[in-house]
Amino acid sequence: MDIIEINNLTKNFGNFQALKGVNLAVKEGEVHGFIGPNGAGKSTTIRILLGLLRKSSGSIYVMNEDPWENAVNLHTKLAYVPGDVSLWPDLTGGEIIDFLGRLHGGLDLNKKKELIDSFQLDPTKKSSTYSKGNRQKVALIAAFSCNSELYLFDEPTSGLDPLMEVIFQEYVGKLKEKGKTVLLSSHILSEVESLCDRVSIISNGKIVETGSLNQMKHLTRTIVNVTTNDALEGLSKIPGVHDIVHNKNQYRFSIDTDVINTVISALSRINVTSFTAEPPSLEELFMRHYEVKE
Incomplete structure (x- = not known):
């Protein structure tokens, strides 16, 4: 009912x-x-x-x-x-x-x-x-x-x-x-x-x-911020990694829940000086998935 x-x-x-x-x-x-x-x-x-x-x-x-x-x-x-x-x-x-x-x-x-x-x-x-x-x-x-x-x-x-x-x-x-x-x-x-x-x-x-x-x-993606002086190679080739933004020694991207271990394994092979993970805000999700195109 x-x-x-x-x-x-x-x-x-x-x-x-x-x-x-x-x-x-x-x-x-x-x-x-x-x-x-x-x-x-x-x-x-x-x-x-x-x-x-x-x-x-x-x-x-x-x-x-x-x-x-x-x-x-x-x-x-x-x-x-x-x-x-x-x-x-x-x-x-x-x-x-x-x-x-x-x-x-x-x-x-x-x-x-x-x-x-x-x-x-x-x-x-x-x-x-x-x-x-x-x-x-x-x-x-x-x-x-x-x-x-x-x-x-x-x-x-x-x-x-x-x-x-x-x-x-x-x-x-x-x-x-x-x-x-x-x-x-x-x-x-x-x-x-x-x-x-x-x-x-x-x-x-x-x-x-x-x-x-x-x-x-897509609503359960985690946003990851990484600071490293090493080259973070192969990130874009991992299925489930999205929206990669690279600025100097900083990387920001979102990942699906089922590839968290894969991403952590990739990061363990480089020297990471800063790492944060946070759930995406609903505003970010809606801007990405449901933004009305002019």
């Missing part, structure tokens, strides 16, 4: 077409990644899912209901965390969590306490004193404390430190164990890789690819 079903969805803002026929299906019980470069249409799609924006054309159903026609009913069955949370400045974090829980129809008090401890939030402070990361924590704690069927996360870990990102991932894993459905919009590739069953990539207002990350091997 599809919890979210979108067919040929378009959204126009005056003469600008933000969505150009989006097709997206999110299955019940899956964690579905929704990724793309800034301005691709992720947040617009999510706002239509929430009933905050009205579609221009196409069809969209959330739990078999039209979100524009039945937003109030749907909001009792879903939880939403945006990437930039605004809070009531004179209320404490704890008061806001309780208020959001009441709006949703109630929250699990034991779960709330556990989450406050896990996310290391001081709920007695007024939200006006909170950093961006702490504002995100308030929204995440409120969302995870509620028993929802669908969780919509739009860049939810924006502003969180790496430890808190790990805590977020742990709680998404617990939702998955309970059979809950999650739509996760994220710029963090490692987050998507560790959490998502399937991924849909949106670029320029259209879904350009959907599948598991195992089916998208």
